[in-house]
Amino acid sequence: MRYVSTRGGAPVLSFGEAMLTGLARDGGLYVPEAIPALSADEIAALGGLDYEEAAFRVMRPFVGDTFTDAEFRQAIDAAYAGFGHAARAPLVQLAPNHFLLELFHGPTLAFKDFAMQLIGQLFQIALAREGRRVTIVGATSGDTGSAAIEAFRGLDNVDVFILFPEGRVSDVQRRQMTTPDEGNVHALALAGDFDDCQARLKDMFNHFEFRDEVGLAGVNSINWARVLAQVVYYFTAAVSLGAPDRKVSFTVPTGNFGDIFAGYIAKRMGLPTEKLVIATNQNDILHRCLTTGRYETSRVKPSISPSMDIQVSSNFERALFDAYGRDGRAVAQLMAEMRDAGGFTVSQGALETLRDLYISGRVSEDQTLATIARLHETTGELLCPHTAVGVAVAEANRDPSVPMITLATAHPAKFPDAVEKAAGLRPGLPERMADLFSRPERVTSVPNDLARLEAVVQERRRR
Ligand SMILES: *Cc1c(COP(=O)(O)O)cnc(C)c1O
Numbered sequence: 001m002r003y004v005s006t007r008g009g010a011p012v013l014s015f016g017e018a019m020l021t022g023l024a025r026d027g028g029l030y031v032p033e034a035i036p037a038l039s040a041d042e043i044a045a046l047g048g049l050d051y052e053e054a055a056f057r058v059m060r061p062f063v064g065d066t067f068t069d070a071e072f073r074q075a076i077d078a079a080y081a082g083f084g085h086a087a088r089a090p091l092v093q094l095a096p097n098h099f100l101l102e103l104f105h106g107p108t109l110a111f112k113d114f115a116m117q118l119i120g121q122l123f124q125i126a127l128a129r130e131g132r133r134v135t136i137v138g139a140t141s142g143d144t145g146s147a148a149i150e151a152f153r154g155l156d157n158v159d160v161f162i163l164f165p166e167g168r169v170s171d172v173q174r175r176q177m178t179t180p181d182e183g184n185v186h187a188l189a190l191a192g193d194f195d196d197c198q199a200r201l202k203d204m205f206n207h208f209e210f211r212d213e214v215g216l217a218g219v220n221s222i223n224w225a226r227v228l229a230q231v232v233y234y235f236t237a238a239v240s241l242g243a244p245d246r247k248v249s250f251t252v253p254t255g256n257f258g259d260i261f262a263g264y265i266a267k268r269m270g271l272p273t274e275k276l277v278i279a280t281n282q283n284d285i286l287h288r289c290l291t292t293g294r295y296e297t298s299r300v301k302p303s304i305s306p307s308m309d310i311q312v313s314s315n316f317e318r319a320l321f322d323a324y325g326r327d328g329r330a331v332a333q334l335m336a337e338m339r340d341a342g343g344f345t346v347s348q349g350a351l352e353t354l355r356d357l358y359i360s361g362r363v364s365e366d367q368t369l370a371t372i373a374r375l376h377e378t379t380g381e382l383l384c385p386h387t388a389v390g391v392a393v394a395e396a397n398r399d400p401s402v403p404m405i406t407l408a409t410a411h412p413a414k415f416p417d418a419v420e421k422a423a424g425l426r427p428g429l430p431e432r433m434a435d436l437f438s439r440p441e442r443v444t445s446v447p448n449d450l451a452r453l454e455a456v457v458q459e460r461r462r463r
Helices: 015-021 040-044 051-063 069-080 114-131 143-152 173-180 194-208 208-214 224-240 259-267 285-292 316-323 328-341 348-357 365-379 384-396 418-421 450-460
Strands: 003-005 031-032 092-095 097-101 132-140 156-163 185-190 246-255 273-280 294-296 343-344 359-364 405-407 444-446
Touching: 003 015, 003 405, 015 114, 015 224, 031 224, 031 316, 040 224, 051 208, 051 224, 051 444, 092 365, 092 405, 092 444, 097 173, 097 224, 097 384, 114 143, 114 156, 132 143, 132 185, 132 194, 143 173, 156 173, 156 194, 156 450, 173 185, 185 194, 185 450, 194 450, 208 450, 224 246, 224 450, 246 259, 246 384, 259 273, 259 365, 273 450, 285 294, 285 348, 285 359, 294 359, 316 328, 316 348, 348 359, 359 384, 365 384, 365 418, 384 405, 384 418, 405 418, 444 450
Parallel strands: 097 405, 132 156, 156 185, 185 444, 246 273, 246 405, 273 359
Antiparallel strands: 003 031, 092 097, 294 343
């Protein structure tokens, strides 16, 4: 299995190389050259398997010869062993034909653990084998950073630096990043918003001298291995509800488009999927783009669902690549327009392709709070604000005859202020994290300046 860049100008890589590289050298994102399919029988056979075995079968065709079957199985088993639920990704019913897919039972209580825990295991195997070290630098709106730190803390061949927007993440999110005391973990509070963090990260990757000197590796949601790990739970959830004999739809609270793009990959692999619904908060660039055809950034408006406070949706480039018939030159041109003019217009043909696959909706802050309150009253479930955005958009866009699966992307205890404001009830942290607020914090404030950031990384990394 070979991987190509969405901008058509970077070397073709193996799974392992694409995983360790992250962003392609032409600024693009790696995607598989072709999408392998599972037959209806193979999909049906996933029913009743444990999560780990289903994960192996869904992901194996993408991995090629980077890992042996035994190595890959061992990585999967280790990745999910620390989850707080035997099913890993259990389904809960909200209403007739509306289900919640709980993706928050991992060590940092958000769906990002599914990919990050696996990537941590895979990096460790690949780096040890090659006797290589890497410096991971990541940008986070809150959940990626804590998941990355949790996955890489204490690993021999990895230093991990996480940039987060100072004052824009919840206390639980911040403490999950600042309390691990391993010497290879560095939480950096950047003076700016998430898009600034993401922009500086891209600058580091595009500064090839720095990139090669420190062995820069990316684990942001643009990393293909992360998208792949997220494909699995689309299959396990759909099969629980009767796939491949019954179609289902998914609603996905969306920011960087990584999670919902995994749903698209599942569909391309043969999972019968009726609709993929994009749910956004007031930072609605994706909803505006699907509605008007114009992809245009504006300032980020901080919301109560901060992990979706994004105006540049990185993985959308992968969707555009396919919608433009895999024309890397066309994608490179759109991205250049984005850089120079702050936006671009999607061609009519590509827009029609996107509208066939995705529908979208946007939810206000008030609607989000009202949804948390109402679902608590009618079902007893406490939703995190991101999940509430998903549920509200799902309710507005569903066909009652098709099972709707809304992805619950974080545990309510990760965002206790918003949940308490809405439902009058403060969700408690699971037992295993009860001491989070008594551990000392370690964090470095950094300016929104590339040279200063690079200096911090060079100085702190181990050699
Ligand atoms: C990251 C995140 C999202 C958005 O996921 P994308 O893959 O960036 O679209 C939604 N909800 C929560 C809780 C998250 O952490």
